């Protein structure tokens with residue numbers, strides 16, 4: 001099992017203890033999740049906060065930091081001979097625990113002897129089995145469990161700032177993801193099925209001992225933002241969106257999107273939209289630096305979108321007025337990006353608004369802005385995705401047209417020509433540095449000529 005040094009985990013826990021001050025902190029690791037019956041399970045994925053503070057990538061664990069008694073305990077079973085018969089010999093839990101700087105391992109059945117029900121901080125639980133476990137442990141109804149706000153905030157503050165060893169992991173994730181994207185570019189052609197390309201993407205990924213950080217989005221219907229259907233035959237003249245990324249053995253994620261022409265060559269009409277999105281992406285990235293509010297970057301990207309759509313005759317009017325009205329949401333109904341780290345949408349299990357918003361910065365309800373997961377000021381050490389897009393969603397266009405929405409701005413008759421266009425999205429993962437930014441990983445082709453060259 002790949003682990004950072006014991007010092008890394010100890011330092012992380014010590015910083016957390018300082019932030020929380022007193023009481024106890026309980027972290028629940030994940031359990032195996034049954035797929036169709038108990039013994040047939042989904043791929044095991046450890047909880048990211050558990051990984052961050054305790055590193056051990058095994059099911060059935062929980063861990064206690066008792067600040068008042070200066071004690072750290074990992075609760076879990078040692079492997080029995082029955083386990084070993086089925087899964088083979090394993091390093092003992094006690095030995096793994098000592099590698100992450102924890103000297104005490106205790107059977108889970110003892111946990112209630114160590115927990116002070118009124119002094120224990122815990123995070124929001126997204127898995128039902130852990131909700132039930134906590135409910136029974138603390139004698140509270142599931143609906144009445146109260147996660148600790150101070151713990152949520154402390155964990156977010158800590159995990160948001162990536163250290164050099166984490167950046168190495170994330171760079172590795174992006175570099176494998178890059179190979180997945182180059183494979184997709186090389187294996188896409190007219191007449192093939194989408195799933196054939198998805199198969200190649202997965203083959204490349206598994207060949208690097210990586211796993212998906214989220215389900216692959218590969219589709220000629222890119223206007224559907226999270227399209228996991230891969231059953232279409234691809235035709236010349238279509239665009240395919242490939243939004244796929246992997247996580248390393250240690251759980252750090254990459255999240256990259258490229259949009260490619262099925263035929264290997266962009267048409268002029270596709271280029272117009274593609275280069276608009278590319279301009280949004282590049283200019284957003286180039287503006288990144290600490291203290292910049294990410295919501296402003298989202299809005300600047302929208303401004304480029306509206307300016308270019310205006311020159312294509314798809315919208316008319318004053319661009320700033322359109323920005324205020326939220327016209328951009330019709331074409332880009334999602335946010336510019338999100339934090340990324342051990343989770344592909346990093347830390348969202350703790351509450352999206354705690355991650356991307358702050359006191360005095362409320363989430364806007366306009367289409368587009370309402371899906372902006374990261375709005376607050378950037379800090380050195382943040383890693384975020386920059387992923388502008390432009391989509392033509394027939395159902396949304398026809399709804400807005402029939403409601404007369406944005407009728408002073410949107411040229412609905414010209415939009416008729418784009419109803420079968422699909423969509424374009426381009427995404428990179430970017431580290432905020434003291435002096436600006438750094439795109440993680442080796443360059444992944446995104447210029448029109450570069451993409452066409454690879455697809456030749």
Ligand SMILES: [Mn+2]
Nearest residue numbers: 255385387427
């Ligand atoms: Mn993303």
